[in-house]
Amino acid sequence: MTRIAFIGGGNMARSLIGGLLKTGAAAANLRVAEPQAQARESLGRDFGVATFVDNQLAVADAEVLVLAVKPQIMPAIHAQLRDTLQRNRPLLISIAAGVRIDQLERWFGSLLPIVRCMPNTPALIGAGATGLCANLRVTPQQREQAQHILDAVGITRWIDDEALMDTVTALSGSGPAYFFAIVEALEDAAVAQGMPRETARILATQTCLGAGRMLVESNEAPSVLRQRVTSPNGTTQAALESFSADQLPRIVARAVAAATRRGEELAAALDKS
Ligand SMILES: NC(=O)C1=CN([C@@H]2O[C@H](COP(=O)(O)OP(=O)(O)OC[C@H]3O[C@@H](n4cnc5c(N)ncnc54)[C@H](OP(=O)(O)O)[C@@H]3O)[C@@H](O)[C@H]2O)C=CC1
Ligand SMILES: O=C(O)[C@@H]1CCC=N1
Known part of the structure; x- marks a missing residue:
C-alpha cells in the first residue's frame, strides 16, 4: 500500500482522501499536514487519518506527496520540505492552479518525479474530472500511482503538452462554477416570471442533472442532444436564437480565456516572489 502525505487538508484534499478510502486505501497510509485545528479534527474524525501541524512530520516517510495548498503558499512550504524531498525523492x-512543473522543480528539487494535475470539486462526490501532466522523471509505475489517486474521485486524462494545463483549469477545474452560475441565472429568470424560488431551483437543478446524465449515458454529441430538444419553431428554438443573438459561444470563449490567463498570471506572480 502506498504511503501518501497531503500538504493542506482543505476542500480538495478532503475529496481525494474520501475517494481513496472508498476505493480501498487504508487510513493508516494517509497523513495530512494542516494548520487549522478544526480542519485537523474533522479529518481525523471523518476519515481516521493522522494529522500534523508540522509539514515535515507528515512527509517523513511518504512515497507520494500531494501538494493541496493555494498556489500562493508554495514558496512558503518549499523551504521547509526541500531537504526531506531531496533525500527521499x-x-x-501538485493540484495547485497555474503552478508549472519547472517552478515545482526549481523549488522542491530538479531530480524529483513530479505530476501536475487539475481536479475539480465534483471529486467530492466521486464525479470529478482531472487532467494530469508528468515530468520526465516520473516512472510508468508512478504514473499509475498518480492516476490511481485521481481515478478514485472521477475520470482522468493525461495531457502531454503542459501549456494546456491552464486550459484544463479553465475548462474542468473552474467549470463546475460556470454550471452553478447558469443554474442561478435560470432560477432568477423563472423567479422574475413569478415562480416560487424553491420550485425554480429544483426544476433548474434537476434539469442540469438530467442533461448531464444524458451527456454521459447516451454517448451522443451535445449538438445532437440539443437538436432533439429543439422542435422547429418551438420554444427551445426561440431561446437558442436569443443565445445566438447574445453570442453565447463568444461569452463562454472569453470566460475560458480569462480563466486561462489567470492561471498564467498566478504562475508569473510566483516567478517574481
Ligand atoms: N477548489 C477547487 O475547485 C479546486 C482547487 N484546486 C487547487 O487545489 C488547491 C487547494 O484548494 P482548496 O482545497 O480549494 O483550498 P483550501 O483553502 O480549502 O485548502 C488548502 C488548505 O491548506 C492549508 N494551508 C495553508 N498554508 C499551509 C501550509 N503552509 N502548510 C499546510 N497547509 C496549509 C489551508 O489552511 P488555511 O485555511 O489556514 O490557509 C487550507 O486548509 C489550490 O492550489 C487550488 O488551486 C484544484 C482544483 C479545483
Ligand atoms: O478558482 C481557482 O483558482 C481554483 C482552481 C480551479 C478551481 N478553483
Whole structure:
C-alpha cells in the first residue's frame, strides 16, 4: 500500500482522501499536514487519518506527496520540505492552479518525479474530472500511482503538452462554477416570471442533472442532444436564437480565456516572489 502525505487538508484534499478510502486505501497510509485545528479534527474524525501541524512530520516517510495548498503558499512550504524531498525523492503531485512543473522543480528539487494535475470539486462526490501532466522523471509505475489517486474521485486524462494545463483549469477545474452560475441565472429568470424560488431551483437543478446524465449515458454529441430538444419553431428554438443573438459561444470563449490567463498570471506572480 502506498504511503501518501497531503500538504493542506482543505476542500480538495478532503475529496481525494474520501475517494481513496472508498476505493480501498487504508487510513493508516494517509497523513495530512494542516494548520487549522478544526480542519485537523474533522479529518481525523471523518476519515481516521493522522494529522500534523508540522509539514515535515507528515512527509517523513511518504512515497507520494500531494501538494493541496493555494498556489500562493508554495514558496512558503518549499523551504521547509526541500531537504526531506531531496533525500527521499517521493512522487510529488501538485493540484495547485497555474503552478508549472519547472517552478515545482526549481523549488522542491530538479531530480524529483513530479505530476501536475487539475481536479475539480465534483471529486467530492466521486464525479470529478482531472487532467494530469508528468515530468520526465516520473516512472510508468508512478504514473499509475498518480492516476490511481485521481481515478478514485472521477475520470482522468493525461495531457502531454503542459501549456494546456491552464486550459484544463479553465475548462474542468473552474467549470463546475460556470454550471452553478447558469443554474442561478435560470432560477432568477423563472423567479422574475413569478415562480416560487424553491420550485425554480429544483426544476433548474434537476434539469442540469438530467442533461448531464444524458451527456454521459447516451454517448451522443451535445449538438445532437440539443437538436432533439429543439422542435422547429418551438420554444427551445426561440431561446437558442436569443443565445445566438447574445453570442453565447463568444461569452463562454472569453470566460475560458480569462480563466486561462489567470492561471498564467498566478504562475508569473510566483516567478517574481
Ligand atoms: N477548489 C477547487 O475547485 C479546486 C482547487 N484546486 C487547487 O487545489 C488547491 C487547494 O484548494 P482548496 O482545497 O480549494 O483550498 P483550501 O483553502 O480549502 O485548502 C488548502 C488548505 O491548506 C492549508 N494551508 C495553508 N498554508 C499551509 C501550509 N503552509 N502548510 C499546510 N497547509 C496549509 C489551508 O489552511 P488555511 O485555511 O489556514 O490557509 C487550507 O486548509 C489550490 O492550489 C487550488 O488551486 C484544484 C482544483 C479545483
Ligand atoms: O478558482 C481557482 O483558482 C481554483 C482552481 C480551479 C478551481 N478553483
